[in-house]
Amino acid sequence: MIESMERDRAVKAGHRQMWALGSYAVVAAEVIPELGATLVRAAGAGPGDRVLDVAAGTGNAAIPAALAGASVVASDLTPELLETGRALAAERGARLDWQQADAEALPYADGEFDRVLSCVGVMFAPRHQAAADELVRVCRPGGTIGLINWTPEGFIGQMFATMKPYAPPPPPGAQPPPLWGSEDHVRALLGDRVTDVVTRRQAVMVDRFANPEEFRDFFKAHYGPTIAVYRAIAGEPERVAALDQDLADLARRHSEAGRMRWEYLLVTARRAA
Template sequence: MTAPMDALEADRALKTRHRAMWALGDYPAVAAEVIPAVGRVLVEACGVGPGQRVLDVAAGSGNAAIPAALAGGEVVASDLTPELLEAGQRVGAQHGAQLQWRQADAEALPFATGEFDVVMSCLGVMFAPHHQTSADELVRVTRPGGVIGLLNWTPEGFIGQMFAVMKPYAAPPPAGAQPPPLWGNEDYVSALLGDRVTDVTAQRKTVRVDRFPTAEAFRDFFKSRYGPTIATYRNIAEHPERVDALDHELAELARRHDRGAGAMDWEYLLFTAHKARS
């Protein structure tokens, strides 16, 4: 019985670490100020409408859950990090959106099999460490014929490249944890879901980001607001030369993607499917 208990303790520690990372900085500001449009894109792609039961997995502060509620869906926004749910409740109230907010692990969703008409995740489930487990849960809680909709950064796009830049400076990932940007690969997601889904549609799109006038402004914003970036800098805080090197690499990444006047196009994969009826 020792080995299973050790694995359980390790998983608990990993989830505690994830909660703490996403509570760092101000992810609600990232969602609201940098990428406000992507949640609406996913809601429209899923065809959310009045009366549909909708689950937003790893919802954060509700970038997709709130638009889904405003579209008439009966929405549950779930996330591992309570600080993000609290921020989402405030934002939802400001918009007059009515929805439920519930703390939940994407790898062990506390919902019944087939409970939802639409199960979606906008830049959220990709950060759960065990991809197949998360995919299995997405399918499980969707009713037969229901919609699964995912919007995730691609490995080749700006954010995927940002994670590649940060990797040498970050703490080693826990054993078994898989890279988030893999969820931005159509073949990878299709393999995770397998023959349990039909009518797959996958499109690579971009969101225009024009929040930052300079490459340094982007770097400094993410350095102070975005949990994974903050955690990476904390890992090298005692090595000023490495901090300087990461400062330089992040600014150069933004400079390479500058389309003029600081505007950048960040690529994501929009993936929708229906759960097979049998």
């Protein structure tokens, strides 16, 4: 038991360190700025609602929810992201609470929130069922759970598949993040504890990058998971060059007329009474 707890702490520490690398705020602001507001609208968050954003990062969903009039708690495992989020919220005039919390063990009461959201965040918790159980637990009966997750078949899902051969093996029990973008997987995770499940495959159109190499270099500089993979192979120049080529080729395959289509799954569900 003690050994298991120590492994879990080490896994969580690794996740915190990974997401503190680079600058996720730049990715959220320059590449996918509209995703959070899309989720807030789909979940119907507004005045009078108590909202929890799980794995909130720098507040891509939490800040729009607060600006829509909701009372918002933004929770994340990585304190560096929360600090950046606080500054961004202040710049936009949004008032909300920022709290460090583990998506697999949320420090909130049963049914504490009217709407529980996560925008490409909770999908990165290693134990999917544990995280899903917490999403349901803290949502009040009749409340709404709203998620946006990258799909396995979409660009970001394929990016993780491309990086996998170069990355260290995942910890025991960890599941691939893009599985959260599968309708069947999410329905199985939430089970009969929710009703009125609606899933929609949508896409964000990305025109931030002039060419595939610019995309690759941007993610090498700013996106924690990509930075971590490159650090793992830093002493192997041939593998670094191969990953450089693989990521550029992936971006090239998903580009058309200077734009990239990044597919995601939008999920809304109602907590059963």
